[in-house]
Amino acid sequence: MTRRTHDLAVAFGDHWKRYFAPQGAGTVVVAVSGGVDSMALLALLARDRVAGSELRVLAAHFDHRTRGLESAEDGRFVAEVACRWGADVELGEGDAVADANAKGGGPQAAARELRYRFLTRIAAEHAAVSVATGHHRDDRVETVLLRLVRGTSPEGLAALAPIEQLHGVLIVRPLLAFSRASILAWAEATGVPFRDDPSNLETRYPRNRMRHEVLPLLAEFNPRVDEAIVRLSALAGSDSAFLSAAADDLLSTATESRAETTWRLAAAPLVDAPTALLSRAVISGWAWCAPRRTPPPSGEWIAGAVAFLRRGRGGSVPVPGGGELRRSTGWIEFERRANGRGDGDE
Numbered sequence: 001m002t003r004r005t006h007d008l009a010v011a012f013g014d015h016w017k018r019y020f021a022p023q024g025a026g027t028v029v030v031a032v033s034g035g036v037d038s039m040a041l042l043a044l045l046a047r048d049r050v051a052g053s054e055l056r057v058l059a060a061h062f063d064h065r066t067r068g069l070e071s072a073e074d075g076r077f078v079a080e081v082a083c084r085w086g087a088d089v090e091l092g093e094g095d096a097v098a099d100a101n102a103k104g105g106g107p108q109a110a111a112r113e114l115r116y117r118f119l120t121r122i123a124a125e126h127a128a129v130s131v132a133t134g135h136h137r138d139d140r141v142e143t144v145l146l147r148l149v150r151g152t153s154p155e156g157l158a159a160l161a162p163i164e165q166l167h168g169v170l171i172v173r174p175l176l177a178f179s180r181a182s183i184l185a186w187a188e189a190t191g192v193p194f195r196d197d198p199s200n201l202e203t204r205y206p207r208n209r210m211r212h213e214v215l216p217l218l219a220e221f222n223p224r225v226d227e228a229i230v231r232l233s234a235l236a237g238s239d240s241a242f243l244s245a246a247a248d249d250l251l252s253t254a255t256e257s258r259a260e261t262t263w264r265l266a267a268a269p270l271v272d273a274p275t276a277l278l279s280r281a282v283i284s285g286w287a288w289c290a291p292r293r294t295p296p297p298s299g300e301w302i303a304g305a306v307a308f309l310r311r312g313r314g315g316s317v318p319v320p321g322g323g324e325l326r327r328s329t330g331w332i333e334f335e336r337r338a339n340g341r342g343d344g345d346e
Helices: 003-019 036-047 069-084 096-103 107-125 137-150 180-189 206-221 225-254 267-271 275-289 299-311
Strands: 026-031 055-063 088-093 130-132 163-166 169-172 255-258 262-266 315-318 324-327 331-335
Touching: 003 036, 003 180, 026 036, 026 107, 036 055, 036 069, 036 180, 055 069, 055 107, 069 088, 088 107, 096 107, 107 130, 107 169, 137 180, 137 206, 137 225, 206 225, 225 255, 225 262, 225 267, 225 275, 262 267, 262 275, 267 275, 267 299, 267 331, 275 299, 275 324, 275 331, 299 315, 299 324
Parallel strands: 026 055, 026 130, 055 088, 130 169
Antiparallel strands: 163 169, 255 262, 262 331, 315 324, 324 331
């Protein structure tokens, strides 16, 4: 083993123990597609036991049925290797294209939703302490750039947090500190088997085009552009966390009552607050009103809602996804449908 590959395994072990290790024994569900990143993560945790022998590793693979027999073979490959390395296995499947057609979205978004629904269910069934994914530093860079060109907020720039909650399950991304190239080099040097997905080379997908065309161009301006983008993402995450906590305090102070369908707040504390806090309060109100999985409101709507509240005149505006935002002299109200349920209930 070369020093370079040895250093990656040691660095990962230290990184895991510092930020992600559960207290004592526990089960970690590892999301494994069969590609090099997730197979390397599985090798580190199950084959090489760099996180310790007390950790129970469960490899979870989801077949999106997007590549026919080839994607079905991915599951058999993952199961065979995982069992050989001493990990337990759970396999799932769903039709991402059919789900996208039924809901009117894109197949990649549908695949992600199906996959995470499967992963969080498996984690709950096995009382797992977390779900670990193989996302790495390059994934974070690509996600930040994609969100930037589409239009995003500081929260959006804080892409792919190392640790987050999803449906009550802890999602961890322990490879975010490592580049795709270093992971590939380690996998090849230590004999980690993996399967290539040919669709990763197709530039008709925005992420692949960002990876193969845009990032190499940006690297001509700054060879360390990936580090600069990760640093920006981390700073945006820290600022957003601080502002979100302050916005929560503001909402708590301003709340006069909250019933099943109506959330009433005192107007003065909100409209006198800085725009950074008022806009976040508006987003919290939208999340409380809107049904689950409603697409987030546009920046134009948020800015318009802030201006509407600051004008001080009575009236109302519709809330994207359902509901209404009302303004009177002394109060502000969010109202949602009686049978609706927003994210604030989860």
